[in-house]
Amino acid sequence: MTYLTPGDPSKRLKKIVGFILVLVGVFAIRLIDLQIIEADAINAKSYEKRAVTRVVPAVRGEILDVNGKVLAKTILRYDINAAPSKVGPVARKVSGQTVSIPVEQVAAEIAAILEITPQEVMQKIIGTGEYSQIKKRVNAAQYRKLVALNIPWLYYDPIAERVYPNGAVAGNILGFITQSGLMEGIEQEYNKCLAGVDGEESFEKGKDGIKIPSSVVTTRQAVAGKNVRLTIDSDLQYFAQQVMASTVSFLRADWGTATIIEVKTGRMLAAAEAPSVDPNEPGKLSADDRRARIFQAAFEPGSTLKTITAATVVDTGMGSPTLKVYAPSAFLIPNSNGYRVTDSHAHGLEKLTMTGVLAESSNTGILNVGKVVDWKTRYDYLEKFGLGKRTALNFPGEGSGLLNSKETWANDGVKRYVSMFGQGVSVTPIQSAMMYQTIGNGGVRLNPILVDGCEANINDFQKAPVKPGVQVISKGTSAQTLSMLERVVEAGPIGRYGAIPGYRIGAKTGTAQIRDENTGKYAGPYAISYFGIAPIDDPQYVVAVTAFKSRTVGSSLGVAKPFKRIMQQVLRAYRVPPSTTKTSDLPLNW
Template sequence: MSTPRDPRPRNPRRRGTPDRTVKGTSPRENGGQGRPRGSVDPARTGTAAKGGRPRPRGKAVPSRRPPRGPVPPLRRRFRRSDPGPRIRIALALMGVVLLVFAGRLVQIQGIEAASYASAAAELRLSETEIPTTRGSITDADGRPFAMSVEVRTVFVDPYDVKADERDTIVTELSRRFDLPEEEVARKVDSDDSRYQVIAREVPLEEWKELDELDLQGVAAETAYKRVYPEETGAANLVGFVGTDGHGLEGLESVLEDTLAGDPGSRQVELGTGGTEIPMANGVAKEPVPGHDVRLTLDQDVQWRAQQALAQRAGELGADSGSVIVMRPTGEIVAMANYPTYDPDAIEESTPEQRANGALSAAFEPGSTNKVITAAAALEEDVVTPDTVYTVPDSIRRHGETFRDSHNHPTQRMTLNGIMATSSNVGTIKVAEDVGAEGLYEYLGKFGFGEPSGLGLPGENSGILTAPDEWWGTQLASISFGHGISVNAVQMASVYATVANDGVRVEPTVIAGSTDENGEFRPAPEPAKERVISEETARELRLMLEAVTGEHGTAQDARIPGYRVAGKTGTANRVDPDTGSYDTGGYTSTFVGMAPADDPELIVQVVLHNPKEQYYGGEAAAPVFTDVMSFALKTLQIPPTATEQPNIRLFE
């Protein structure tokens, strides 16, 4: 019986097939490192390399690792035995990287060199502001109401302070600027900043004295301080600036664009630790000074108006008041207010003290309004100055009784007499001849119910309602100045219109300003409008002159050597707290002009709630006389050369 054949392939070497030894592997040909020719590989015979047992013949032993497949061409290229391709690829990659770096360097150092240099410079440069001077506010003759003076901001650089001068600096700075030594020491020893402000608005002379001590680390910057000459009396009009140098109230605020100027700028280079290194030609922008503004005011007249008002208000215990001095052509010569404040000590003032009451306080004009009633009657040819009215001391209209200020028997008065004695009853009769529509028309023509034209903040334009809204007694009450309201500038403008031969010129307080070359440029001409004829204006002036005459209500308003025309006014005042007349007291006014034959000045006086005396002729007229007398002399207006004519007051 035959033995089954082993299906596994036989090892050909078992039949003595010669070993296909590669040439050079014998000990002689391979330095003794190969196997002897004809020797059998122990791995092929199954014999362990180190003492293993021989494998049984006729049995094939599977290989320990799977047979390798064909090696991919790319892997054959990267075998360790052949490094050439790898080196060539590495060199190519390095070349590409170097080309990228070279291109970037060309871009930075060649194409974009200027922009990168500029960016680098900006990291070292800092821009600081160069302060500029704010324009001055002056009177008509150039005397300042507000001006800027050069001062210093004193600071210390802790980094630059010498150790052996530290105590001296602390002592000196605290003594000179009246500061606690602990506060100064904290700033001198600070490591938060190299700019520690010690004092602001230091006068130039004080800084020079300190600078002479040559204390290292103590320095100063140029700054400007706004100052207001004392006792000019114009604080409520001029206003003030804030800590940043910008106008906050009054003309300082309204004229900000003209006064402020434009600060400059300077570039400095920052060294190690933030030290500023000035640069040659480092001024980036030159500072542009502000423009000066010239007012129509006269500083002397302004001062006297303020003093006279404050004195009289104090004597009578008035809550507030104002004085306006105006030329017939609308230029305001003085605008005084009570109470007032010190613009150099804003923190000590109240909003009420800072208010410009000449514009912000509206009041019932009382009998000073009678001039408009008379003007309407004359202009519409309803009456003449000699037209006679029967005037009792009281009259009833729509269930209400209207009285004159004093009891008198029924009299036959001309229009001249009605104005001279300030008769309410006579004025009501004249107004009824004019009619509501006619009276309303002339009130509007004289500027009631509209802003004065000054363009100042906080103005109260008053109240003037249309005739279709007037109730039964309102024509009567409006005719003598009740039931409507105005401010002091509006009322002064009415009398300026009469003084200017019937032409109303919009009030103004700005004469002009300087341009960039320092040359004066006048302000634009104000608006003008004829309200009444020249003849009517002349007749009204004669009526108003009679007010200061023998039978008039304002004999205290006379001024020796001058003919004076004017009108008293007394009106109930609304209490601002309760909205009632019962507790509001009175508003006392007087407004007049001089010389009456050729007017040069108008003075309007208003006292709100005087306690001791409240009739306009008693309370306000003395202020008029004081201010007008001073203004006539100060402005060198010659005395009147004509005599006051006799006018008929009674039949």
């Protein structure tokens, strides 16, 4: 009964082995194909399916004031969300017993913390959805209180948010940054420095979508943004803003500015505005009121430009502070079809010195002073004083003001004349302040400085270097002009309201009519200004105050007192001792 297998077993074995070898060979080739040839592509496909790449946002740098006080920083806020489909009573242990807290009561607790009504909360948590936002950008204290309630259907999303701890202090300068990326002010100008570089990390997730803890790979490290230090002294800035807020309110003006400049360096110590935007809530002010008018709003300066006319005459050697001129009741501009210039008040023929013209702020008088210099020379001086050109600050949206071309002046005799008392040209408050800085600084016009630099380490900040300036007028002219300005404060009918006992102050007032764009006519309410330098014996600070469209006070008297208060604070804060030298006592009449 022995069964014998047909054929040769060894051959059969060989065939089987051969088949197996072929099979192994096929598998080997496929394996090589999968593991080596196509490996990268397959790996990438697989990784794509399970890997998640996430941007790690770089922390935005801080903006500091000159003393290191933080004016802008980035912190975490929390969005409070709920899953309405899961909303239900919350189990809570009370005196050792588990108690079910009804939804209405939980909603009332949430509402109390978020400072909204329970009805608002109820509206947002009732439903079948998986997501409902109860409140955005809640602060850390509120977040912690909510977490302590231990509500299983509440979710918290941490969001990095820009915060301005001092609110509207320097708000118009700082600008703001919204979640959608809209930027203004320093935030915009120094965005490259502040923003840093976002990082990137990737991790793998399991089938259930949960992150695999050990799989996080940082593919690009986030680089934190650097910090920006301003030259602004936030305490002084606050003081000036307080003064301007009350001034604008009292004058019922459209807006007001106060600029404080360090004469010998051009550093801006304060750039105060009213209204001033709180960058934490920029939407509360109109777009017009949010902007930095000190750099952006150009207007006809009026009589504050008479100082430049007088300085030009002195510098060209065509007259001195005691130059004798007539100030008639009216001045008829030659070849102008009877264009007549008068003063703010009716008067007979007055015999004034150049100093007296400034003290009285006589329009007819300054025309007789300025006409001794040919108009082309005066035009060149206005250009050298910085008119018609943006300052080197290059602040976002900065205006250049208006100085018409020489060709326009050549064909327009009225413009040539009225520019002597600040009409037909327009300047921004920063340009005006820098004109007075030039006079205080021995005739050297510097570039204004608003930012010390951009540093990663706040201890590395140094004062920004002061670049060489432009010698606009001679040192002697500067000294003589200062003496004239001092007499404005000592003897001027309005100028005297800016006097500070114990200090030698020089200033010029300005009550500028505002040109109606539709009719082309000049009328009130006025742009009133008071620009001053102190102390005259060693000029250190310029304070330039302007209120636009003052409705309750129709002269620069409305800003003389604010100037005095701000300048007093500057002298006190920066420890400037009272003057010990005597006034020049230049004559006003002849």
